[in-house]
Amino acid sequence: MAALAYFLQQKKRAYVASPYGSVPLDAGIIIEAVDMPGLFESLVSDNEIIGGMSEIGELQGFTKAVGMIDSLAHNREFNQLAGKNPVLISIHLLGKNRLTPFFSFAALPEVRDKHLRSFMDDIAGYRYTVKEYQESNVYELVKRSTGEPSLFVSFVSGVVIISPSYILVEAGIRQIEQEMDIRDLPGFKSVSAAAGRNENKIYLIFDNAARFISLLTGVSDKGMASYIPGLASCMEADLYIKNNGVVFSGYIETSDSSQILYNYRQQEPGSYDIFRYIPSGTAMFEIITEPVKTPVSSKNRETRYISDILKSQLSGEMARVHLNIKGQDIESNKVMLMDLRGSSATEEAFSSELEQYYRRKDVPTNEYLIKYQPDAESEYIIYRLPDKDMGQDLGGKFGKFIDSKYATFYDDLLVLSSEPGTLSKFLYDNILNRTLANDLTYREFESTMPSRAGYYFYCVPSRIIPLLSGVMKEEIVKGLEKNTESLRKVQAIGYQLVSSNDMIYNTLSVMYKPEVREEAKAVWESLLDTVASSKPLFFTNHYTGDHEIFIQDMNNKLYLINSAGRILWKRPISEAIIGNAYMIDYYKNGKLQILFATKNFLHLIDRNGNNVEKYPVRLRSPATNGLALFDYESNRDYRLFICGEDRKVYAYDKSGSTVRGWEQFRTKGTVTNDVEFFRASGKDYLVVNDDENMYILNRKGNIRVEMKEQVCRSDRSMLRLTTGTRPRMVLAAKDGSIKMINFNGEVQTYTVNEFSDDPVFEYYDLDADGLGEYIFIDGNRMYAYDDDRDRMFSLTLSSDIINGPYGLEFSSNDKKIGFTDTRAGEIYVVDDRGKNLKGFPLSGSTSFSVGRLKRGSSFNLIIGGRDSFLYNYEITR
Template sequence: MGSKVQRRGTIIIIVVLFAGLGAIGYYLQQKKQAYIASPFETIPRDAGLIIEAINMPDFFEEVGSESDIVAEMNQVPALNGFTSSVRFIDSLLHTREIRSVAGANPVLISFHLVGKEKLVPFFAIAAPPEVKERHIRELLSGSGNLSYTVREYEKERILEISSSGKDIPSLYLSVIRGVIIISRSRILVEAGIRQSGEQESITSLPGFSRISSAAGKNDNKIYIIFDNLHRIAGLLTGGSDLGFAGDIPALASCAELDIYLKKDAVTMSGYIQPVDSSDIFSKFITSVPSDFDAYTVIPSNAALFETMTGPCSPGNRQPGLSEITGYLADIIRPQLDNEVTRVYLDIQGQETDNNRIIIFRLKGRNSTERSFRNEFEHNNSEKSSILSYKPDDQSEYTIYKLADDALASALCGSFGTNWGGSYATFYSNYLVTGKSYETITKFIYDNILNRTLANDITYRSFESSMPSRFSYYMFCIPSRITSMLGGEVKPAIITGLEKNITSLRKIQAVGYQFVPSNNMIYNTLSLSFKPDVKEETTGQWESLLDTVVYSKPLFFKNHNTGRKEIFVQDLNNNAYLINSAGRILWKQRLNEKIKGNPVIVDYYRNGKLQILFSTENWLHLLDRNGNYVERYPVKLRSAATNGMSVFDYDNNRDYRIFICGTDRVVYAYDKTGNIVKGWNLYKTTGEVKSEVEFFRVSGKDFLVLNDEQNMYILDRKGNVRVSLKEQVQRAPGSQLRLTTGSTPALVLSSVDGSLNFVSFDGNVEKVKIGDFSARHIFEYFDIDADGLGEYIFIDKGTIYCYDNDRSKLFSSKLDSERITGPFGLVFSSNDKKIGFVDTEHGLIHLIDSRGKSVSGFPLRGSTSFSVGMLSGSNNFNLITGGKDSFIYNYEIVR
């Protein structure tokens, strides 16, 4: 509470002050005149950062749109001073009085370290010449609740402004040759006065005038003084000479970045001016920019990567470098193709250091790997070996266990130190080294599944804000790098970040690039922000398709290995077979979209299985290699209005395939695609949209179908078996089920939401148990596993469950009205659930017999899904598609 009171009191002082200045400016009718002094001349020379706000109120109003992140940063004690200053400025400038003065002229805000851990802002504002100190004193004297004292310092006057409010800190102000300087720190105001009398100002720093002249004239901008910035960075490391903070002064003299603010992004770009050959940035003045290719193989779970282009600078032969590693480096070095990338992967469950890899682009892989392997085998040592990685039964990759971990540093010097490892592999056109076998295999596996940055929506969107050619590129996802900050920043910083990880995730990505230009270094720093944070998928794997999943996934058994595979179609009509590891075995382009659900058949009755499915005009049969069987595809007699149904009446693999046509005829095909002999081409009144259903009751077979107005119950020859005594109109969202009990009946819901019980003697009973719209969903399912089915409705964003006696068991509010099935799911005889897809939010839900969400749900997914056992474990797998063109495999642990 105290800090809020202090902040309000300080703001009151400033508001009154600027209100008076605004009035003075109005009555003096001042015109634009040259400033008596530049605000830069008053900035104390220990400033590490200087913001030049061309229009200060508007600038901080835009910055304030991300104030929730700033608020979370304030939880970190070491950053408290900085973030409170940002909030202070933001609140201060939302006033008409301040805009009347500050909005007219540029304002400088510099940041200084006062004491050990206190970051304090210093304001320098070029005021109109007519505004004098006496005007401010007159204003304060008449304010009533403000008082001031005056003291002299270096022949200048400092006003200490106080408020009658309790616990409100003083504000210090001085007017020096037309510049108003303000700060909460008297020490800083005194430093500003001293600085105004110096011959040299902060603009006298080497290179400052050049970067300033290259800056945008109408843009807000930030200046960085590297020799002073290390003290501010010391807030993170625990000391200005510790960790990365100690390296900052060696970078360059100074930098300028123009600031561009958008609703969801911040971009800064400008120049760095190296002034000495010893400056780190001076080494890049002659570097050659290049395009970036490694993103095509960097896994999408990368937390951070750094890429250098141009020729590598090899390191000296290290004392611990083995002879074989030196030979291998000599083979690789001439084949390097001016791009090396070090990557930190976000892999849970292993040591942080083991998550690091280095990727070298090669001029040609095949000949390089042959020479590498020959040398490796010829000079093999006890510490080295050739390992194999088999992600599935059909693929194998070679991994080299090196004699030491010095190969990367031997190839690219210090850039590879502590990043390369003792494991290496060749993939695509790259050599990859890493610190563990598991990390290398994870890299390979993610590439097999096309789970790379090239296919990551967030990264592809972000990269559009960055230049396409560069000499250096750093990209990171802040929420993923906290684990690698140990030893680099203070533990309190890491603790604060981890505590507020949800807010940190709102910063989706940060990228930094530089390229030589005009004998300087041109920099681009970009940050993307998104307030709605999506949880990352927790599936066993995700595999990229050409576009989003269209059909319900089918579990297909590989008759050669006994393993399960996944058959699915995407929106571009591509059919895929994906193995249990997520690798795409084949892709087959179809001429149409699949209608209904594919099924597995044994066409030849020899245990070798095929996939049967229908499209609008064709019947298809593919073997497990993606080839058509026999005379397939078969042209349908009439374009289909529904998905096919396949029945094997006597379990002898003499299949019957039912499809209804636009001519309103019910067609029965045999497995060869011919019309079944003896089948009566039954014609319905309207078009049939739902699939034909088959039931066997008391030894009799019934084929049941519905058009928009009627229900039809036929025998196996296509003749009417049951004539209904009244009309049954099935709701579009209703399932058709067989009730349990001594006298089975068909149960469905009608358009008016009533239950319809259809007996096999033709009687129809209609029961109303709730008020439901015509767009409701109905399922009859034994969710509580008591042997009797329950009546389940989903309507207008609520799920209702009624017991077999039609009493209400529960109702639960859903987050969406856009719901699709599966619905009833059986995991065992006593474990049953209701599953559905929220297509509006892209989430899959699983609820139990009490209407409660099952642990681990909802999961990310936006298409129809299938549940089955994919691997050899006893756990079930849920296969679904997402909005991002990936197909996901989740393991359901019961």
């Protein structure tokens, strides 16, 4: 009977014994790991951020102990102790700065003290000693080589407890004997009952966690450390680990109405649309979605009057934002956004009241109204306010963070800042749609967060380091600065609160990517509806002399974008542009138009996007190549050449009519390369290549030169005219050989390398010596050969999907070659030694063009990106 009673008691212990009963009551954080080895592997594997925690002095002992426990947990004998029971990891602060872990788990029913000793016997490189505490054995694991103590282990009432601290193990043994345990703390049972059953989870006890803050802020901190206990009682969050980050979600319990988060229990959650206006380069923002109940009135009577005009129009949604404008201090980078129910009438009343105030003060208009003009066709007003208190007058404590000396209106927003230049930058980013709503990284991150909230915090860790100075310990800030590149892999952190079930549901999301995407270093970025598809055309504004950018996107939509990056207009057409677009003067009056071809039409549009005359004109046969445009005598009597599926070469005049006297020459095969025009020795030559032959025609469409030997041109080879006293045409054949074609039909063949079929070829004076060089791209290799066909350099590219190369002339003695690695999304510009121009590679994935947007300015490189933005990079020479 005694044996049976003992057996039943042991079986009962398996169900009753809980590791929570052993956790000392000063735990600030408790992690319940349903699969501890798997959890550690997911969090730590290849994670430089977590790896770097061991460099922080206060965490070295902590990370060392966790690492050892992790290695033990992979032991087969460990599984014989714990089975599939979850492991608790509680975190405690010993002394002033020693963060210490405490591990506990319910042992399997058959486990005895001897099994624990057997487990420790098998740990390589360690021995153990034993001492007794309150009738329980405490084992001390010691390194054989150094005698250094590592861990203390005990087995009490069916629970195994492990810690690097003997004090904590003693506390755990004592705790098991107590009637009250960690689960009896205010709020714990409520959040635990709402937790997922089979998920890794984390608990935060606010009163206890406040002690941890001093590790980050220093022992002298009286602000944040005293603030934490007053937030709430307890929080639980289930832990979901994904390939690109981790999400914590669960409930917060506030057991006292004096706690700061208590009011969120009943707050109606709202959608946070205001983020759509926040610039994409933002370091941090906070959003609230409910009207402020306790605004802080300004001492300035006029500010109160103006605020009263605005208060009735506030929807309640507000954001305080830290921008990331280089060269500005923290205060100057702050803006506050307030959503209005309608801004037009509100701004009129606001402006009128402000005007009366400054008139009474005899302040000239230009001292309180600042005009911001991003280009010649748009204007925004920035207002100087009577004092700096409007933020708190409208936003209460939430608005106190900003010195609101200036204001502007944009869409249905009131925007406040301490600097007019900051508001100008905010406006410009919104004009170009360079906002978080259009940022690929943010959109990916946003999908991990709920769509409604009462409070929303977001930051990019690598950008907030300056904000931490004076808040966190200096050595921690310096450590973060030292590891900025690693920190950039944590691409975003977000936190939200929303009321649910008379509690508060909270979500914390951390997005991590091992491969960091370089931030664009563009002068401006302009958002298209989708990815750019055509080569950008620098189009001259005949009124200002500046250049604008004409481009088409993948949805066949056309855009004209001014030199400041603002989209002037966009319009859809039915087909994609084939080949290049051209700028012409149709009326010969100095006013310019854009000419291009699609598969079935010729198009001519003016700078307002309107069709000219009878355009679009249907082609006689669907096009197989791009449009070629020639102005033989530079008199604007243009000739347009394009080849059709019927294998005819068509010539059109600028009105879209076929040219009289042109013989519609028919090729033997399909033509995919553009028609070329050359003038040599006073004679004109039109050159056409199909898939097997070259045809040299005169301006009437008849054969001018009979080929002595046929040339089979590579589909990706350019046809160029050589330099020198006796110019010849040069191209690459399908087999990769160089073909030199004289204007008498003779052909010379040269081989510089063994290339695969259809290599990319360009002939360009790369070293600016007056003689052209031979540029090949074959697969993922680029080769350059000089005029004597000796190799100058070769490059290994990261992929074989290359757009280009393009010859780039910055001056008569400064020439480069540029190309886009489409797969990698990078632009390269190299010199005659194959070396990248300073600042390259840059981000971009389409064809690009180089020119000057403004007269006398630096060169600009215009290219489309994978994210649907059009980028303008300044090339400094």
